[in-house]
Amino acid sequence: MGVPAETTAKSKAFFFTAQVLAAAAAVLVLVWCIHLRGGLAFQSAGDKSLIFNVHPVLMLIGFIIMGSEALPWSKQVNKCIHLILHGLALVLGAVGISAAFKFHNELGISNLYSLHSWLGLGTISLYGIQWILGFVTFLFPGASGSLKATFLPWHAVFGVFVYLLGIVSAELGFLEKLTFLETFGTVNRFSGEAFLVNCTALAVLLLGVSVVLSLIASHLESTKVYSAD
Secondary structure, three states: OOOOOOOOOOHHHHHHHHHHHHHHHHHHHHHHHHHHOOOOOOOOOOOOOHHHHHHHHHHHHHHHHHHHHHOOOOOOHHHHHHHHHHHHHHHHHHHHHHHHHHHHHHOOOOOOOOOHHHHHHHHHEEEEEEEHHHHHHHHHOOOOHHHHHHHHHHHHHHHHHHHHHHHHHHHHHHHHHHHHOOOOOOOOOOOHHHHHHHHHHHHHHHHHHHOOOOOOOHHHHHHHHHOOO
C-alpha cells in the first residue's frame, strides 16, 4: 500500500501493518491456488478447477489489495493515482468474477445461488458506479467547486463502505469454497490446506481493519492540525 506524502507519522503504523498483511495474504492465496490447487488457467480442457483458481487470486490481489492501495491516494495531488489504481482493481475484479462464471458454466453449475455471489456482484457493481461518479466529478469533465466539496465526503464514506463489502464478500468466499472442499472430501477439515485457507481469510480480515483504521487515524490527525491552525 502506498503512503501519500500528507500521511501523518502516527497513521503510518497502520499503513505499514496493512502492507505486511497484504503481502502475506497475496503469498498465501498464491500458495493455495498454485501449489495446493494445481495452478491457474483461463482455458482448461481437463481440470476445470484451474479456471476457478483464477477467481480467488484476482479478487484478492487484483481487487481487494489493489483497492487497499488506492484508498489513501485521494488528495488533490494524487487523485490520478487514486483513479488509476481503482480502475485497475475494477478491471481485475471483473476478470476474476468472469472466471467464476466460466467455471460454473463449463461444469453446468448454477450461478448466483449464494450470499457470496450476491454480495460479490453487488460490490463490484457499486465499485464501478463509485469509480464513474468519481471520474466525472473530480477529473473529467469535472463538477463545480461547490458540488465537489459537497460530494467529496459522501464519496469517501461510500468508498470505504464498498471496500468493506469487498472484505465481507471475500470472507464468505473463503468459507464457501473451503466448506465445499471439505463436504466433498477433497480437503480434510484439519489438514494443512484448511489451515492455510483460514489463515488467508484472517489476513484479509485484518488487512481490511488496518486499512480502515489508517484512514480514520489520518483523518483524526488532520482534523487536529486544522483545529490547531
